[in-house]
Amino acid sequence: MISVSGLTISRGERVLFRDLSFTVGAGEVLALTGGNGAGKTSLLRTLAGFIRPDAGGVAFDGAETEEARGSRLHWLGHLDGLKPARRAREELDFQCRWLGADTGAIAAAVLRLGLEPLLDLEVRKLSAGQRRRLALARLIAAPRPLWLLDEPLSPLDARWRAEVGVLLQAHVAGGGAVIAAVHDPLPVASRTLDLSGAAS
Amino acid sequence: MKALMILWRRELALAWSGGGGPLLACGFFLCLTVLLPLAAGGDPAGLKPVAGGVAWLALAVASILSLERLFERDLDDGALDLITLGSVPLELVVIAKAKAQWLAVGWPLALTAPVAAITLGLEPSMAPLAALSALIGGLGFALTGALGAALALGSKRGGLLIAVVVLPLFIPPVVFGAGALERAANGLSPLPALAFLSAYVLFAAVVAPFAGAAAIRNAQG
Numbered sequence: 001m002i003s004v005s006g007l008t009i010s011r012g013e014r015v016l017f018r019d020l021s022f023t024v025g026a027g028e029v030l031a032l033t034g035g036n037g038a039g040k041t042s043l044l045r046t047l048a049g050f051i052r053p054d055a056g057g058v059a060f061d062g063a064e065t066e067e068a069r070g071s072r073l074h075w076l077g078h079l080d081g082l083k084p085a086r087r088a089r090e091e092l093d094f095q096c097r098w099l100g101a102d103t104g105a106i107a108a109a110v111l112r113l114g115l116e117p118l119l120d121l122e123v124r125k126l127s128a129g130q131r132r133r134l135a136l137a138r139l140i141a142a143p144r145p146l147w148l149l150d151e152p153l154s155p156l157d158a159r160w161r162a163e164v165g166v167l168l169q170a171h172v173a174g175g176g177a178v179i180a181a182v183h184d185p186l187p188v189a190s191r192t193l194d195l196s197g198a199a200s
Numbered sequence: 201m202k203a204l205m206i207l208w209r210r211e212l213a214l215a216w217s218g219g220g221g222p223l224l225a226c227g228f229f230l231c232l233t234v235l236l237p238l239a240a241g242g243d244p245a246g247l248k249p250v251a252g253g254v255a256w257l258a259l260a261v262a263s264i265l266s267l268e269r270l271f272e273r274d275l276d277d278g279a280l281d282l283i284t285l286g287s288v289p290l291e292l293v294v295i296a297k298a299k300a301q302w303l304a305v306g307w308p309l310a311l312t313a314p315v316a317a318i319t320l321g322l323e324p325s326m327a328p329l330a331a332l333s334a335l336i337g338g339l340g341f342a343l344t345g346a347l348g349a350a351l352a353l354g355s356k357r358g359g360l361l362i363a364v365v366v367l368p369l370f371i372p373p374v375v376f377g378a379g380a381l382e383r384a385a386n387g388l389s390p391l392p393a394l395a396f397l398s399a400y401v402l403f404a405a406v407v408a409p410f411a412g413a414a415a416i417r418n419a420q421g
């Protein structure tokens with residue numbers, strides 16, 4: 001699914017990783033752990049192609065990042081990309097259609113994440129957890145094999161953390177893969193890559 | 201193409217939401233054209249020889265107002281990351297956003313331009329030319345403005361930086377647009393100046409998408 005080889009990333013003068021290599025295959029979940037500033041988000045952004053590494057490379061089943069990110073990966077970062085002044089329905093519709101989802105898939109995602117009562121509200125009136133559920137909908141509505149998630153559970157309550165666990169399980173059971181930066185354990189069986197001290 | 205339409209429609213909706221940004225640009229444009237004759241002594245005839253140039257300068261400044269909205273907010277709220285993950289190349293995204301900017305801000309400004317030009321002392325018969333030249337130049341402003349907005353991404357006081365980056369790039373359309381009005385006022389054909397203005401737009405349409413996309417990628421890192 002994704003193969004990382006000899007990756008070195010620095011931010012300013014600070015080297016976050018040196019010669020980092022790993023692979024994540026279909027059906028796998030990789031949890032990135034480490035303290036604040038360990039470089040979890042930077043690694044995820046590098047995998048998504050937003051940051052150019054100092055050395056090494058990322059390959060998606062042999063394809064280049066640029067080619068893969070338009071069709072094979074989902075990114076869910078700290079920021080959900082939602083416009084506060086727009087209605088939840090409009091933002092959901094844009095995010096999902098922009099990534100290739102059709103009307104039926106969007107409706108199914110709305111049901112799956114319990115978004116129906118929120119759709120006519122402005123995004124600014126939603127709680128952090130509701131916004132996160134709205135952003136998660138695009139992952140379901142526009143299926144892509146690799147999910148890159150940056151602390152996906154942090155704003156969610158216990159019920160929705162468990163639901164996201166079910167979603168992750170269903171995704172990997174269907175041949176997908178997940179790489180997630182986390183502080184708390186994921187509610188799904190996962191491999192762990194601890195980034196503390198990865199620069200040494 | 202369908203994805204581009206989706207983005208384009210959203211950009212238009214965003215441009216008109218939150219207080220009617222285009223109307224703000226038009227209001228600013230008209231305020232400038234009312235203030236300038238007052239600053240020049242209150243006699244409209246005094247400004248008449250340079251009315252075309254002054255109108256175009258005011259148009260250029262008014263066009264800068266909403267440029268910060270183009271990419272900066274998308275970077276701040278994470279939407280730019282999402283947009284990058286679409287199937288549409290970033291270069292086309294820059295064009296789509298510039299086109300939406302033109303439609304949302306450039307067209308209202310072009311419709312306001314005749315009023316501004318007449319306020320500054322141009323003959324009412326020149327109103328259609330003022331609108332047409334502002335419409336063509338507005339597309340150039342939107343394209344080079346998108347480039348400036350992309351270059352200023354992530355910087356502190358990005359709005360000010362956009363103005364500093366973009367104003368020098370606006371010199372050619374201001375010269376050509378004002379030239380078209382001046383030639384018409386002197387009884388000459390404005391077509392050569394309009395042709396140069398159109399050539400500037402074509403040049404901007406080639407350069408702005410690639411340079412803008414490169415600047416956005418750099419800012420995302």
